Structure formats: structure tokens, C-alpha cells
Amino acid sequence: MKSGVDHIAPIMTAHRAGLLGCRSCGRVWPESESRCQRCGAALVPPDRRSLQKVWAWWFAGLIMYIPANVFPMMSTQSFAGLAGNTESTILEGVVELIHYGNYDIAIIVFVASVVVPMAKFVAIAWLAMVAGRPATHDQAHTRLHIYEVVEFIGRWSMIDVFVVAILSALVQLGFVASIHPGPAAVSFALSVAFTMLSAQSFDPRLIWRGLPLRSRTDTEGQG
Amino acid sequence: MNTPENPQLSYDMKTGEGLMACPRCDALHVEEELDPGETARCIRCGGVLAKPQGGAFVQLIALSFTSMILLMGAVFFPFLEISRMGFGNATSLFGVALAFADGILLPLVLAVLVMIVGLPVMRSFLIVYTLIPLAQGQAPYRHAATAFRWSEMMRPWSMAEIFVIGTAVALVKVAGLASVHLGPAFWAFCALILVNLASRGFMCQTTIWDAIEDAGLPTDGRELVQGRRA
Numbered sequence: 367m368k369s370g371v372d373h374i375a376p377i378m379t380a381h382r383a384g385l386l387g388c389r390s391c392g393r394v395w396p397e398s399e400s401r402c403q404r405c406g407a408a409l410v411p412p413d414r415r416s417l418q419k420v421w422a423w424w425f426a427g428l429i430m431y432i433p434a435n436v437f438p439m440m441s442t443q444s445f446a447g448l449a450g451n452t453e454s455t456i457l458e459g460v461v462e463l464i465h466y467g468n469y470d471i472a473i474i475v476f477v478a479s480v481v482v483p484m485a486k487f488v489a490i491a492w493l494a495m496v497a498g499r500p501a502t503h504d505q506a507h508t509r510l511h512i513y514e515v516v517e518f519i520g521r522w523s524m525i526d527v528f529v530v531a532i533l534s535a536l537v538q539l540g541f542v543a544s545i546h547p548g549p550a551a552v553s554f555a556l557s558v559a560f561t562m563l564s565a566q567s568f569d570p571r572l573i574w575r576g577l578p579l580r581s582r583t584d585t586e587g588q589g
Numbered sequence: 590m591n592t593p594e595n596p597q598l599s600y601d602m603k604t605g606e607g608l609m610a611c612p613r614c615d616a617l618h619v620e621e622e623l624d625p626g627e628t629a630r631c632i633r634c635g636g637v638l639a640k641p642q643g644g645a646f647v648q649l650i651a652l653s654f655t656s657m658i659l660l661m662g663a664v665f666f667p668f669l670e671i672s673r674m675g676f677g678n679a680t681s682l683f684g685v686a687l688a689f690a691d692g693i694l695l696p697l698v699l700a701v702l703v704m705i706v707g708l709p710v711m712r713s714f715l716i717v718y719t720l721i722p723l724a725q726g727q728a729p730y731r732h733a734a735t736a737f738r739w740s741e742m743m744r745p746w747s748m749a750e751i752f753v754i755g756t757a758v759a760l761v762k763v764a765g766l767a768s769v770h771l772g773p774a775f776w777a778f779c780a781l782i783l784v785n786l787a788s789r790g791f792m793c794q795t796t797i798w799d800a801i802e803d804a805g806l807p808t809d810g811r812e813l814v815q816g817r818r819a
Contacts (some may be wrong), residue, residue, distance in 0.1 A: 377616050377632065378616070378617045378634050379614075379616050379617060380608075380611070380615050380616075380617050382601055382613055383617060385608070385610070385617070386603070386605075386606045386610075387610020387611070387615055387617075388608075388610070388612075389654050390611045390612070390738055390741065391738075391794070391795075391798040392609045392610055392611070392612055392638070392795060392798070393605070393609065393610075394605030394606075394608040394609060394610050394617065394800070395605050396603065396604055396605060400677075404734060404798060404801070404802055405734045405735075405737070405738045405798060406734055406735050406738055407738055412615055429632040431737070433718070444766075444767075451758030455628075458623055461760070462678065463761070466765060468761050471757075471758055471761045471762075474754070474758060475758060475780045506614075506634075510613060510634055514658040517745075518760075520745075521745055521746075521748055521751060522754075524704070524748055524751050524755075525754055525755045525758060526753055526755075527697075527701065527751050527755075528701065528748075528754075528756070528759075528760045529755045529762065530699065531685070531697065531701045531755075532669070532755060532756055532759040533759050533762060533763060534694075535684070535685040536669050536671050536680050536759070536763065536769075537678075537763060537766065537767070538678055538680060539759065543766050547694055551694075551697060552694070552696070552697050552808045553675065554630040555697060555700065555701075555794070560744075562745060565747070569613075570614065570616060571617070572612040572613070572774065573611075574615060574616075574634070576631065577793065
């Protein structure tokens, strides 16, 4: 095995050995197999073509994120609309919480439904763009770390959807007050689900494909 | 776990037998039996490959049953009670589902219920189904591998702990509008978080996959040639 620019010796991977590792259970199979016979998961080679799936879910999530911010998340009706009928979008909801002095809760909502989704879009797009490109070991570790954070944190954006669901179920006090969910609740839930699917479709093995330098078989096997 | 250069362990670079690939970075490792309490990490990305623990299967079964019972309580008991000016309302999750049964938001409510109750119950059931025969040292039930794979696929979509945080936020938002009391279902969800954390600590996928394989699930005949482990 040739040693590359990187001084660390190349690590034997299933791909270099002409084998396929199961991403679900770790079992290794010959490249001709298409399904893991231990756990039944489909065997997928680490291939940049799988990034198309990541991008497809990413765009679906981004498209749903626009109505999620434009339309109201929920509408509050007090005294059958006499004392006011307020509709609030995600950002207006945060502003409202700050207005009432609930800074800590405002921060939770702001982070969960504005910062995390935005950061996730940027992080997934960046990971998908640099995947398979040559990188040093430190860069690869950073990328894997970012991937793990994105995978872990993505589901927490659902908080705002749950809040709307709880409030609209609970606050049904007839004449006094009632809360109804708005169209943004559905599109925000879909946006979060689509970005979760996008992150799940990303194959972290691609981060390491170019390490430390592509060997001859690697270059041949690239699609 | 060792790199394939270790000559003492038997593996086959042609068929992949006796090898394990890191699901995160594809680095090859030779499979080796670990003692309870040991942790195997990937030589390349440092991710945990296996972390078996003694008696983990029985603990996982017990925790799964606990989680199922807690979820039943969480569905049918009220989780928040609200009152203002004599108008009161107590909601159980079941009540929420019924209240929205004819609205256009039915899909949203169904999705929420599936994520916070349906999937956690399903996961607990699948884990129990997979592990009960393995804990007794018997051959796994039919489709145990599929059951366990599905339970792992459902993991990111079961969101009971996020729901609890959502309840806390909802409490603050509604506090100015009316007075709110927490019901028993809320505490069931809180207990569920602890149960899930404990369950995650005991869960080692690699060990369970090995157990399913070793307990005689037909794979590709290699085990038959070498003699099945009793």
C-alpha cells in the first residue's frame, strides 16, 4: 500500500478490501451481496451517488421551512374574539415570550425552532458538498463530529410542534379562551421530518473515502 | 477488536467472515469476544463498536415492560388540567386524539401521537420479542433480526422526551391565560425519560446481533458447516 501525503498509514477499510460492511449491524460481506443476511438490511457501498437522496430531502425540508415561518403557528382567541384574536408565527411567539419576561423559555424555543433548523440546513449542505473529498484526519474527525451533532439534535426541533399540539388540545375553554393550530405547524413538522431523513440518508463513510490519499482501487471504484 | 494484521484471530478477507466494519467510517476490525464491561472502539473514528454488559438482556426486557406500562398510563390519564373563571378542561392524550378526530389537523395529531406513544410502545415490544428467547439461551423467534432492525430504525422517531420539554414550554405559555396543574400522565412521561436513559446504557447493538446470530438464526450456512453453538 502506498503511503500518501499524510504520514499516518492507510487504514484497511471494507471498501479497500473489496468487501461491503453492513451499516445496520456491522457484519462484512463480499461485494456481490446486496442484502445483509444477518439483519436483513440492504447493503450499500459508500458511493457519492447516495448524496442525491440527501439533497432531495434537504430541498424538501427547505421548501417546507418557508411556509413554516411565514404562516401563523397558532391563533389565540380570547372572549370569542372580542378581547382579541392573535395569530403568531414562530418568531412572533418568541418575541411574545420575551415580552412577558420568560427569557429562558424564549431561548429554548428560539434555539429549537430557529437556530437548530438553520444550522442543520447549513451543516448538512456542507457535509454533502465536502463528502468524498480528500481531507486530513483532523478534518475528517471534525466532519464526523458535526454529523453526529446534526443527527442527535435534529429531532429536538419538534418541540414547537408539540407545544402547539398541547396548547390547542388543552386551551378549549369555550367562550373564555381557545387556541387553534395554524398551517405553519404542519409545514414545520414536515420540514423537521424531511431534514431528519436528509441527515439519515447521509453516509458518514463518505467522510473517510479520500483518506489519507486515494489508492488506485479507490479511484477506479469511484462513481 | 484488532486490526486485520493480527494473525492470531481467524478471519477471511474473501468472504468477510469474522470481520466487522465500523458503520461510521468503514474501517475493518476482527471480531473478538469481549468480556462484560469492556468497550471496543473503532481504531479510526473512535466510535464505540461494542460495549457488552453482564445481564443486559434481562435488564432491557424489564425496562421495556416498564416503558410499556408507563406509556399506557400516559395515554389514558390526564396530563394537564386547566381552569379559568369556572371553565375547566382536563386532557388525556386519548382525549386529544378524539377531539381532533374529524378536523383537518387529524394527520398532525396522528403523527404526534405516533411519535410520542406509538413508536415507543412498538420499540419496547420489538425489543422484548427479540430478547426474551436470547435471555433464556434459546433460539430466537422468527424474524427476530427484522424486529430488532426495525426497532433500531424507529429510535430517532420516538420522541417522548422532547414531548416533556414541549409540555414545559406549553405550561409557561398558558400560565398567563389560565391556571394549570400537572396530571399523572405528565409524571409518567418524566419517568419514561429515566427508563429510556437506563435502557440506552444497557443497549449494545453489536452484542445483540452476535447473540441473534450465535443462537442459531440461519445466516448463510457457515455456522452449519462449523457446527452450531448450543
